[in-house]
Amino acid sequence: MKPYVLGIDIGGTNTVFGIVDTRGAVIASSSIKTAKHNNIEDYINELYTEATRLIEANEATDKIHGIGIGAPNANYYTGTIDDGVNLPWPSPIPLARLVSEKFGIPVAITNDANAAAIGEMTYGAARGLKDFIMITLGTGVGSGIVINGQVVYGHDGFAGELGHMIVKRNNGRLCGCGRTGCLEAYCSATGVARSAREFLEVRTEPSLLRNIPIDQITSKDVYDAAVQGDKIAKDIFEYTGTILGEAFADMMVFSSPSAFILFGGLAKSGDLLMKPLRAAMDRSMMGIFRGKARVLLSELKEADAAVLGASALGWEAKPLTPPEA
Amino acid sequence: MKPYVLGIDIGGTNTVFGIVDTRGAVIASSSIKTAKHNNIEDYINELYTEATRLIEANEATDKIHGIGIGAPNANYYTGTIDDGVNLPWPSPIPLARLVSEKFGIPVAITNDANAAAIGEMTYGAARGLKDFIMITLGTGVGSGIVINGQVVYGHDGFAGELGHMIVKRNNGRLCGCGRTGCLEAYCSATGVARSAREFLEVRTEPSLLRNIPIDQITSKDVYDAAVQGDKIAKDIFEYTGTILGEAFADMMVFSSPSAFILFGGLAKSGDLLMKPLRAAMDRSMMGIFRGKARVLLSELKEADAAVLGASALGWEAKPLTPPEA
Numbered sequence: 338m339k340p341y342v343l344g345i346d347i348g349g350t351n352t353v354f355g356i357v358d359t360r361g362a363v364i365a366s367s368s369i370k371t372a373k374h375n376n377i378e379d380y381i382n383e384l385y386t387e388a389t390r391l392i393e394a395n396e397a398t399d400k401i402h403g404i405g406i407g408a409p410n411a412n413y414y415t416g417t418i419d420d421g422v423n424l425p426w427p428s429p430i431p432l433a434r435l436v437s438e439k440f441g442i443p444v445a446i447t448n449d450a451n452a453a454a455i456g457e458m459t460y461g462a463a464r465g466l467k468d469f470i471m472i473t474l475g476t477g478v479g480s481g482i483v484i485n486g487q488v489v490y491g492h493d494g495f496a497g498e499l500g501h502m503i504v505k506r507n508n509g510r511l512c513g514c515g516r517t518g519c520l521e522a523y524c525s526a527t528g529v530a531r532s533a534r535e536f537l538e539v540r541t542e543p544s545l546l547r548n549i550p551i552d553q554i555t556s557k558d559v560y561d562a563a564v565q566g567d568k569i570a571k572d573i574f575e576y577t578g579t580i581l582g583e584a585f586a587d588m589m590v591f592s593s594p595s596a597f598i599l600f601g602g603l604a605k606s607g608d609l610l611m612k613p614l615r616a617a618m619d620r621s622m623m624g625i626f627r628g629k630a631r632v633l634l635s636e637l638k639e640a641d642a643a644v645l646g647a648s649a650l651g652w653e654a655k656p657l658t659p660p661e662a
Numbered sequence: 663m664k665p666y667v668l669g670i671d672i673g674g675t676n677t678v679f680g681i682v683d684t685r686g687a688v689i690a691s692s693s694i695k696t697a698k699h700n701n702i703e704d705y706i707n708e709l710y711t712e713a714t715r716l717i718e719a720n721e722a723t724d725k726i727h728g729i730g731i732g733a734p735n736a737n738y739y740t741g742t743i744d745d746g747v748n749l750p751w752p753s754p755i756p757l758a759r760l761v762s763e764k765f766g767i768p769v770a771i772t773n774d775a776n777a778a779a780i781g782e783m784t785y786g787a788a789r790g791l792k793d794f795i796m797i798t799l800g801t802g803v804g805s806g807i808v809i810n811g812q813v814v815y816g817h818d819g820f821a822g823e824l825g826h827m828i829v830k831r832n833n834g835r836l837c838g839c840g841r842t843g844c845l846e847a848y849c850s851a852t853g854v855a856r857s858a859r860e861f862l863e864v865r866t867e868p869s870l871l872r873n874i875p876i877d878q879i880t881s882k883d884v885y886d887a888a889v890q891g892d893k894i895a896k897d898i899f900e901y902t903g904t905i906l907g908e909a910f911a912d913m914m915v916f917s918s919p920s921a922f923i924l925f926g927g928l929a930k931s932g933d934l935l936m937k938p939l940r941a942a943m944d945r946s947m948m949g950i951f952r953g954k955a956r957v958l959l960s961e962l963k964e965a966d967a968a969v970l971g972a973s974a975l976g977w978e979a980k981p982l983t984p985p986e987a
Contacts, residue, residue, distance in 0.1 A: 491918025492793040593816025
């Protein structure tokens, strides 16, 4: 097997790519601007030029086993981006075919959270685990579910949208998906900021957060205030962790994972989040599952995680079309 | 491959067993009383004697490929019943080993709902489906989850307890599992009877159900009244179907199945249940999943279903210990 994979993480602003070895070391990485080209072919051409430059500079020509790509709404089965909502090109985008034809290397694509799960399983906190759930706590809440060593894609390639489990059946917050009460509306960075606005309006105590214009409060502000002992800020983390822990207990009855692995800014809130999370998880857990699942933090360095996750998929990339006879 | 499997369904009262061929025909079946023997060895001996009698009478000696057993809380991984709550023997019961040693045939065991899922996949409504969820609506609500053609057992063998998803986060009904608000407390036969008692107490209209002592009302009584146009009884089905449909929408974001397959008495309620179920499912479904999953009824005859489901597992049974050299 060739010794390297190319990992590509496509975001709305930047496309980051890197050469990764079997042990998960990022040999070299670079990036281009995703939105620079209105035409997908021009984008692919620049990506090819820059990635080839990186590959040649690192003497990796003909040593790339496969290319793994993480992108929003990327469908593992079809190799397409079906709803590239933050991307400048019309959907569906036949991404795997375009990249594979340009590079002459097998390509596999999936969404960011699935890529993160594969990254943890290949190089990170989930090494040796066959059943776990990756939860990414960013602007939204993403998830990658691994059962018996395999990512769950579902019948259509879109499984694993646990950020859109309903956690408040009545009077829930409006979610970006158009429904109400989704986990993501509470336990994302955005959700924490919304909680801050709600708590500050409903409650009357003083709070450090009141020094910030209410519509500008971020989850980082809430964290900073909580670290300084601010009661309302701490209660917001209590509220967030509790909802997340209750949701984990519900996920447990589905696939009984041995671990939940957290990634993203909010995951770095330490005990502020983890204590109420673990307490709620224990309290809400069905008896036969109590105490069985660990809550772990990602072991991938944040700067490398997206490329690493995407790259891990490159190890299982297969040619899209049969090799010519 | 040998042409038959032996399916054994162990219930608290009866143990039913049958010889099944590759196409899912039950060649012959019989039963013994589960609770007759206080000693598990005596039970296994009688099971062996009676099953052997059946096998010999049907000229199936040496033609049994494997034995599949469905039993409450049976663990596929360990081959044991870890919490045989309705069985007369102390847990854990090393069932697979005992039966395999006695019969000299490979044995696989799993819980009733997983057995039902495998039965539908092998012989029934799920033939050809790789991603579906089996829901059994009986005294409780059981589930068997199939992803990519494989039953989900989870890290400990106990995955797929969807009857214990929390559907009412606040002020939910007490469930047999000790928690509150579980799906099973609402959408099982018992749950429908509980709804009847609640509705009759809270509402004041006349109802056919008021002719029955309130603590004796069954889900069948509610069905019969609804068929006769009784408003409260119809509302109970509306309530039940709505909760079930909302739960299905939540299951969808997890594994994106192409179908939900219903089995059990309540599943035969026709449009009374299915109309509100499908309406709630559509209404609650995340956009990308809307209209994708079918709701199907089991295609296994109820009298044969338990044995068929268990038997299907027999096709994949492997020897517990390596064959002697």
